[in-house]
Amino acid sequence: MSERIRIFDTTLRDGEQSPGCSMNLNEKLALARQLEKLGVDVIEAGFPVASEGDFESVRSVAEAVSEVSICGLARTGKLDIERAAQALESAAKPRIHTFIATSDIHLEHKLRMTREQVIEQVERAVSQARGYCDDVEFSAEDATRSDRDYLVQVFSVALEAGASTLNVPDTVGYTTPEEYAALIRYLREQIPGSEHAVFSVHCHNDLGLAVSNSLAAIMAGARQVECTVNGIGERAGNTSMEEVVMTMKTRPDVFHDLHTGVETREIYPASRLLSSITGVQVQPNKAVVGDNAFAHEAGIHQDGVLKATITYEIMTPESIGRASNELVLGKHSGRHAFRNRLLELGLDVLDDDFERAFKRFKDLADTKKVIYNEDIEVIVADSVVTCDERFELLDLTVTSGNATAPMASVAISVDGKPHKTVATGVGPVDAIFKAIAELTDTESELIRYQVHAVTAGLDAQGEVSVTIEENGRRVIGNGVHEDVMVASSRAYVHAINKLEWHKRRRDVNEPKGI
Ligand code: KIV
Ligand code: ZN
Numbered sequence: 001m002s003e004r005i006r007i008f009d010t011t012l013r014d015g016e017q018s019p020g021c022s023m024n025l026n027e028k029l030a031l032a033r034q035l036e037k038l039g040v041d042v043i044e045a046g047f048p049v050a051s052e053g054d055f056e057s058v059r060s061v062a063e064a065v066s067e068v069s070i071c072g073l074a075r076t077g078k079l080d081i082e083r084a085a086q087a088l089e090s091a092a093k094p095r096i097h098t099f100i101a102t103s104d105i106h107l108e109h110k111l112r113m114t115r116e117q118v119i120e121q122v123e124r125a126v127s128q129a130r131g132y133c134d135d136v137e138f139s140a141e142d143a144t145r146s147d148r149d150y151l152v153q154v155f156s157v158a159l160e161a162g163a164s165t166l167n168v169p170d171t172v173g174y175t176t177p178e179e180y181a182a183l184i185r186y187l188r189e190q191i192p193g194s195e196h197a198v199f200s201v202h203c204h205n206d207l208g209l210a211v212s213n214s215l216a217a218i219m220a221g222a223r224q225v226e227c228t229v230n231g232i233g234e235r236a237g238n239t240s241m242e243e244v245v246m247t248m249k250t251r252p253d254v255f256h257d258l259h260t261g262v263e264t265r266e267i268y269p270a271s272r273l274l275s276s277i278t279g280v281q282v283q284p285n286k287a288v289v290g291d292n293a294f295a296h297e298a299g300i301h302q303d304g305v306l307k308a309t310i311t312y313e314i315m316t317p318e319s320i321g322r323a324s325n326e327l328v329l330g331k332h333s334g335r336h337a338f339r340n341r342l343l344e345l346g347l348d349v350l351d352d353d354f355e356r357a358f359k360r361f362k363d364l365a366d367t368k369k370v371i372y373n374e375d376i377e378v379i380v381a382d383s384v385v386t387c388d389e390r391f392e393l394l395d396l397t398v399t400s401g402n403a404t405a406p407m408a409s410v411a412i413s414v415d416g417k418p419h420k421t422v423a424t425g426v427g428p429v430d431a432i433f434k435a436i437a438e439l440t441d442t443e444s445e446l447i448r449y450q451v452h453a454v455t456a457g458l459d460a461q462g463e464v465s466v467t468i469e470e471n472g473r474r475v476i477g478n479g480v481h482e483d484v485m486v487a488s489s490r491a492y493v494h495a496i497n498k499l500e501w502h503k504r505r506r507d508v509n510e511p512k513g514i
Helices: 025-038 053-062 077-087 106-110 116-132 148-161 177-190 211-219 242-251 264-278 299-305 336-345 351-367 373-383 428-440 484-505
Strands: 006-009 041-045 070-075 094-101 136-141 166-172 198-203 225-226 390-401 404-416 415-422 445-453 462-470 473-481
Touching: 006 198, 006 242, 025 041, 025 053, 025 373, 025 390, 041 053, 041 484, 053 070, 053 077, 053 404, 070 077, 070 116, 070 336, 077 094, 077 116, 094 106, 094 166, 106 116, 106 148, 116 136, 116 148, 148 166, 148 177, 166 177, 177 198, 177 211, 198 211, 198 351, 211 225, 211 242, 225 242, 242 264, 264 373, 264 473, 336 373, 351 373, 373 473, 390 428, 390 484, 404 428, 415 428, 445 484, 462 484, 473 484
Parallel strands: 006 041, 006 225, 041 070, 070 094, 094 136, 136 166, 166 198, 198 225
Antiparallel strands: 390 404, 404 415, 445 462, 462 473
């Protein structure tokens, strides 16, 4: 009988801690729904005690998603666990994940606690968590730099107190595959009753070994992998979900009798959704989801692939939901054909968002000869409203050239009323941004401006992401258009709308440091 490897997705918690990857509530909900479609087993939706915003995210995801276990993170303190339990009240399948560090380095320098005190905390916290729900996970932070026999003691206490998942994090990305596998084997052998626990692995990628370490741990008996979409996470990131899942799927001869519940055709849509929300693109050569992951440039490879794909292709783009570069729709396609194509691409949108996306598609079809599935995906992502929009771009005219001072004339609707201004700048984008800043009265600072071509070809749409910051709050806005100046304006206005939305909600962004 094939055994299931549980996929525990922590994109919304550990992943969100990576610089530039913070998400607002609507964005987290959109991602959580995509993770549900993907078929992950657990979604770690946040760290409820860390801030009101985190609490609200866990609560809302727990309400919106019923097929998947929803998990809230908590340190071992009473309040942490109470807040996690409150946030999970409406979850169909709640899980409390409590953790404390176990390495002497952390005990001495961070916690200033003795080993005995930590053990008491573990016993107390797991018992408290079990008072709220049956599904409790315990993590020994910095496990891979902890004394092995002390870890046996700590995990034994956690298991005895009612934890059913025992997580062995490589918090600082320090271990190696053989060492990690040996640790998992040792814990399974030494912990009394370990056959009743699910061993979980949680790796960071500081040495580029997170996926290898996780796979080695599976071979040693771990049955849950903690990971993130695109491998996002603090520092060098976490284990990449798509790499673990596709390795297991592509090599059933190695991982025989093991499977995940992931619908792999939802991998690419999940990766694209995350990139469009955060504005952080994956590197082109990223395994599985990078732009070049299926591109064959070398002549000898192209020749082989044309003769038989099996020569150089170990998995197909379709298997991860990456639509081939076919022409999908033209300017005569109607609503019905557009709706069908969205369904085929797994893009489920609400009616208002659909109407906006359809209009954008028609406008694009007037100017762009070939429309690819990727074009449709970005149009849809750009048409989904993720926050109230106080400002809307109405009109833009830009002049620039080698003998003219760049100038932009911009019209924006502010709370439904049109306003117009003209500005000059060192370049056209500078002129546009100055005009928009004047009309919206924004005091934010521009942190990053990025342009990315959605497909190949001179008529490709430009996908622009703009990062701005005000009073310590950083947000990313996105815009897509075949005219990069329009895409830039949309991205900047989107970012300002997001800041405005946060200001209105007075959502306090307390530090989340663990
Ligand atoms: O890296 C880590 O140790 C963690 C724990 C909270 C599981 O993220
Ligand atoms: Zn972590």
